[in-house]
Amino acid sequence: MNASLEPMRRAFLEVLLRLAMDPQRMLAAGSDLWERSLRGGVPPEPAPSAPDRRFRDPAWREQPFFDGLRRAYLTGAGWLEDLVAQAPGVDRHTAHQARFYARQLTDALSPSNFPALNPEVLRAARESHGLSLLKGMEALCQDLARGQGQLATRMTDRRTFRLGENLATTPGDVVHEERLFQLIQYRPTTSTVYRQPLLVVPPWINKFYILDLRPENSFVRWAVERGYTVFLISWVNPDETHADVDWEDYLVHGLIAALEAVSRATGEERVSTLGYCIGGTLLASGLAWLAAQNDPLVASATLLTTQVDFSEPGDLGAFVDAQQLERLEAHMRERGYLEGLEMMTTFNLLRAKDLVWPFVVNNYLLGREPAPSDFLAWSTDPTRMPARAHATYLRELYLHNRLVQPGALSLAGIPLDLGRVKTPLYVQACREDHIAPFRSVYRGARHYRGPVRFVLAGSGHVAGVINPPSANRYRYWVPKPRPVASSGNATASPGNAPASAPNADVFASHSNAVASSLDADGIAPCGKTDVIASTPDASASSVDADGIASHADADAWLQDAEEHPGSWWTDWEYWQSERSGERVPARIPGEGGLRIIEAAPGRYVRSRILPE
Numbered sequence: 054m055n056a057s058l059e060p061m062r063r064a065f066l067e068v069l070l071r072l073a074m075d076p077q078r079m080l081a082a083g084s085d086l087w088e089r090s091l092r093g094g095v096p097p098e099p100a101p102s103a104p105d106r107r108f109r110d111p112a113w114r115e116q117p118f119f120d121g122l123r124r125a126y127l128t129g130a131g132w133l134e135d136l137v138a139q140a141p142g143v144d145r146h147t148a149h150q151a152r153f154y155a156r157q158l159t160d161a162l163s164p165s166n167f168p169a170l171n172p173e174v175l176r177a178a179r180e181s182h183g184l185s186l187l188k189g190m191e192a193l194c195q196d197l198a199r200g201q202g203q204l205a206t207r208m209t210d211r212r213t214f215r216l217g218e219n220l221a222t223t224p225g226d227v228v229h230e231e232r233l234f235q236l237i238q239y240r241p242t243t244s245t246v247y248r249q250p251l252l253v254v255p256p257w258i259n260k261f262y263i264l265d266l267r268p269e270n271s272f273v274r275w276a277v278e279r280g281y282t283v284f285l286i287s288w289v290n291p292d293e294t295h296a297d298v299d300w301e302d303y304l305v306h307g308l309i310a311a312l313e314a315v316s317r318a319t320g321e322e323r324v325s326t327l328g329y330c331i332g333g334t335l336l337a338s339g340l341a342w343l344a345a346q347n348d349p350l351v352a353s354a355t356l357l358t359t360q361v362d363f364s365e366p367g368d369l370g371a372f373v374d375a376q377q378l379e380r381l382e383a384h385m386r387e388r389g390y391l392e393g394l395e396m397m398t399t400f401n402l403l404r405a406k407d408l409v410w411p412f413v414v415n416n417y418l419l420g421r422e423p424a425p426s427d428f429l430a431w432s433t434d435p436t437r438m439p440a441r442a443h444a445t446y447l448r449e450l451y452l453h454n455r456l457v458q459p460g461a462l463s464l465a466g467i468p469l470d471l472g473r474v475k476t477p478l479y480v481q482a483c484r485e486d487h488i489a490p491f492r493s494v495y496r497g498a499r500h501y502r503g504p505v506r507f508v509l510a511g512s513g514h515v516a517g518v519i520n521p522p523s524a525n526r527y528r529y530w531v532p533k534p535r536p537v538a539s540s541g542n543a544t545a546s547p548g549n550a551p552a553s554a555p556n557a558d559v560f561a562s563h564s565n566a567v568a569s570s571l572d573a574d575g576i577a578p579c580g581k582t583d584v585i586a587s588t589p590d591a592s593a594s595s596v597d598a599d600g601i602a603s604h605a606d607a608d609a610w611l612q613d614a615e616e617h618p619g620s621w622w623t624d625w626e627y628w629q630s631e632r633s634g635e636r637v638p639a640r641i642p643g644e645g646g647l648r649i650i651e652a653a654p655g656r657y658v659r660s661r662i663l664p665e
Contacts, residue, residue: 064150112172130159188420209429221262225653241639248634257288296389333359361497385440393435475503483517495607
């Protein structure tokens with residue numbers, strides 16, 4: 054994304070011109086600011102579970118000067134953001150940009166970001182006789198050197214994390230390799246496994262090991278332990294030699310090549326799949342591509358925080374318009390790729406209050422080392438984006454939204470139509486997701502023809518996905534069980550499953566999913582409930598009555614959904630196990646149709662942009 058300030062200048066100018074043309078609104082805004090100031094300006098204090106971390110030091114409330122400063126800042130910041138949001142006559146995209154940049158401005162101007170106005174910084178400098186500030190300046194210089202002139206703020210102590218030692222440690226082997234990816238097959242830990250193998254398609258923005266962090270929060274390890282033969286794509290970290298790689302190359306020479314390799318390795322004609330973020334968008338493209346050719350290769354698909362309908366793209370949309378894309382494409386053509394640090398900075402700006410300024414204060418103003426974090430170790434290990442593929446993704450999908458327009462986008466000569474996809478889908482979104490907003494993910498789920506189970510998790514784009522059941526945190530929402538049309542009986546649930554059921558231990562606490570013989574919890578596609586029963590993968594008794602046919606949007610769905618504590622993983626496992634076939638003897642990497650190349654996590658994932 055381009056770092057130019059021109060989009061911000063243009064958006065603010067448009068808002069100011071519109072406000073200047075409405076003197077009555079400006080007078081009302083001035084009166085509102087005065088009233089807020091008289092009231093103290095601070096909204097009710099947030100709940101203890103969600104405090105404003107910028108003002109956590111007690112001095113911000115106990116000392117009158119800092120308390121007044123805090124209140125004045127919050128008054129002005131809230132007023133400015135509200136004023137920009139209410140500007141009349143501004144087109145939707147410009148209004149979105151103005152709100153986004155107003156929030157960037159107010160976040161940057163927080164008094165906590167200035168050493169002379171932050172009581173914690175002043176106290177640390179006094180107690181250390183200025184050594185804290187000296188250490189901070191030293192850290193700033195080191196980070197500028199790491200980024201070769203661009204600020205690469207250290208968000209965690211990466212020296213405590215090593216791939217294959219305490220990150221990406223699930224035992225496995227690379228069994229296939231191509232220009233764009235290595236394919237990892239993980240070693241079984243059970244004597245039997247489900248017949249259908251599971252191919253995981255991670256994003257190529259950052260690296261696959263977000264799904265295989267530490268053993269206690271590894272989704273890959275968790276799935277292996279439940280009897281799935283897990284294969285995973287480890288994407289190459291592209292350089293200038295990949296400048297010609299396009300979106301269809303990721304499809305044909307990435308996803309499809311991986312599916313065919315999994316089939317050769319296992320001898321199975323059908324494969325279960327799971328895609329995350331942009332990996333899920335590629336998987337959705339692949340489902341449409343296969344559907345156009347009546348190819349049944351994919352038996353089921355899980356899409357995690359995946360956008361396919363970009364009509365409401367979230368804050369990333371602030372960076373996507375024709376002018377910005379032209380500048381970005383010219384910038385990428387110079388090198389053949391988008392540098393990973395630029396992409397990382399863009400994502401951090403989406404939540405600058407949490408992902409930029411706290412580290413500026415901690416590292417540079419307080420002179421402290423960042424704390425170890427496996428999540429942040431992953432997020433600060435960025436990858437480059439091939440110029441042509443990234444331009445296609447932003448222009449064709451984000452800007453023109455062609456993936457959801459039947460026939461508008463063709464890949465390898467095949468027109469795509471998501472409406473032809475009959476594959477059973479598990480679509481998961483996160484309620485606080487700032488990258489793939491859950492309303493956008495839900496809107497995308499309307500475009501498929503087959504049965505869809507939509508599940509909403511608490512937290513954001515990463516923490517909401519990587520949430521093992523053992524952590525016992527967050528919440529998730531699922532469709533309410535619906536009566537079975539053919540019998541009139543209420544849908545059974547895992548909570549009522551007999552103790553002898555194969556997965557009774559997993560389902561015992563989950564009364565939210567449908568009985569194993571039903572697909573009655575999905576999203577009816579655009580009101581076409583009749584196609585569900587006719588789909589070979591769906592039960593004839595399915596009524597799909599709790600999906601899009603009866604919920605016009607995500608908010609209506611959420612209002613009618615069941616809320617449960619904990620992780621969505623077990624709900625997914627129940628759904629996936631019913632679509633994975635019977636149990637067969639466990640498969641050992643190298644003993645099938647593919648030979649072992651090297652041990653996991655492989656070479657491709659070790660290619661780094663930033664030094665440790």
